[in-house]
Amino acid sequence: EAQVTQNPRYLITVTGKKLTVTCSQNMNHEYMSWYRQDPGLGLRQIYYSMNVEVTDKGDVPEGYKVSRKEKRNFPLILESPSPNQTSLYFCASSTQNYEQYFGPGTRLTVT
Amino acid sequence: SQQGEEDPQALSIQEGENATMNCSYKTSINNLQWYRQNSGRGLVHLILIRSNEREKHSGRLRVTLDTSKKSSSLLITASRAADTASYFCATDVGSARQLTFGSGTQLTVLP
Numbered sequence: 001e002a003q004v005t006q007n008p009r010y011l012i013t014v015t016g017k018k019l020t021v022t023c024s025q026n027m028n029h030e031y032m033s034w035y036r037q038d039p040g041l042g043l044r045q046i047y048y049s050m051n052v053e054v055t056d057k058g059d060v061p062e063g064y065k066v067s068r069k070e071k072r073n074f075p076l077i078l079e080s081p082s083p084n085q086t087s088l089y090f091c092a093s094s095t096q097n098y099e100q101y102f103g104p105g106t107r108l109t110v111t
Numbered sequence: 112s113q114q115g116e117e118d119p120q121a122l123s124i125q126e127g128e129n130a131t132m133n134c135s136y137k138t139s140i141n142n143l144q145w146y147r148q149n150s151g152r153g154l155v156h157l158i159l160i161r162s163n164e165r166e167k168h169s170g171r172l173r174v175t176l177d178t179s180k181k182s183s184s185l186l187i188t189a190s191r192a193a194d195t196a197s198y199f200c201a202t203d204v205g206s207a208r209q210l211t212f213g214s215g216t217q218l219t220v221l222p
Contacts, residue, residue, distance in 0.1 A: 004153075033209075042199065042214035043154075058209065090153055098142060098203055100210060102153035 002027045004103035006091050012109045013081060021076045021106050023091030029101075031094035032074040033058065034066065036087040037105075043090065049074055081110045115143075115200040115213030123219040130187040132216040134200030135180075141203045143176055144210070145185050148197045157185075157198075192222045 004025045013019055025032065033048035035058075045058030049068040063085055065077040074093075078085060091103040118133045134143070142161045146154040160167045160176045160183065167174045173186040187194055197217050201210040 035212075040214065043212040045209065045211070048209055059211075088151065092154075098210070099144065099156045099159055100146075100154075100201075101156070102146075104153045105151065107151075 002101070004091055004093055004101050006089075006103040006106050008106060009104060010107050012111065014111055015082055016080050019078050019081060019108075021078075021089060021091075021108070023074045023076065023103060024072050025074075025091075025093040025101070026072065027093060027095075027101065028071065029093035029095060030071070032068070033092050033094070033100075034064070034074070034076045035090045035092065036060065036085075037090060038087050046076070046089075081108075083110050086110050115202050115211065117198070117200055117213045117216040119216060120214070121217045121219070123221065124190060126190060126192055126220055126222050128190055130190050130194070130218055130220070132185045132198050132218070134183045134185070134213055136183075136200075136202050136213075137181065138204055139178075143174075143183050144201045144203070145172075145174060145183075146199045146201060146212075148199065148215070150196075154199065187218075190218075190220045192220050194218060194220045 007022045030051045034046040035043040037043050044060045047066040049055045089106045092100040094100045115134045115136045144159045145157040148154045158169045160174050171188045176183045197215040199215045201212045
């Protein structure tokens, strides 16, 4: 089954404790991206990747890092999480015709 | 930055009625897409319309695009309670396949 998976689905952590949210797709898509969704603000793009070893900043990259060492994986790293990074995070991958497939989401709470 | 803005923010209709949602955007686009999101879950791609297309159909969905007015509309005909969800438009403006999402329309279909 074609899908994008994210782990963990739910995470509660404390300020400053490094964390990684994994994202994996099995559709051989070149393009992958991370979004955060906050009430009233819609989805905002954090980082995207056009291919292996090619990443670029989206609209809200501060406080986040990504890597793309393999085509299928695109982890999101929060080196020192802060409460303003409490949000619902989505990973997505894209076909050649730009249609994006979204993962189920990761709800992160930073206290 | 938010490129697309949906209107209305919330819409409540009776089952069987048609639902129309509008999206306005600011800059020239390559294509415009509509996505659906059930509460707290990942977005699901509904339909993509290219900048040189004016209308597109998919089942009970009809999308129009007016590039001169920088606007699009999504019509759901004969709505069902299962159509209750948030609907987002997303625009692709550059060569990087980067999508910018609006803040969404919350549709409630009452049985």
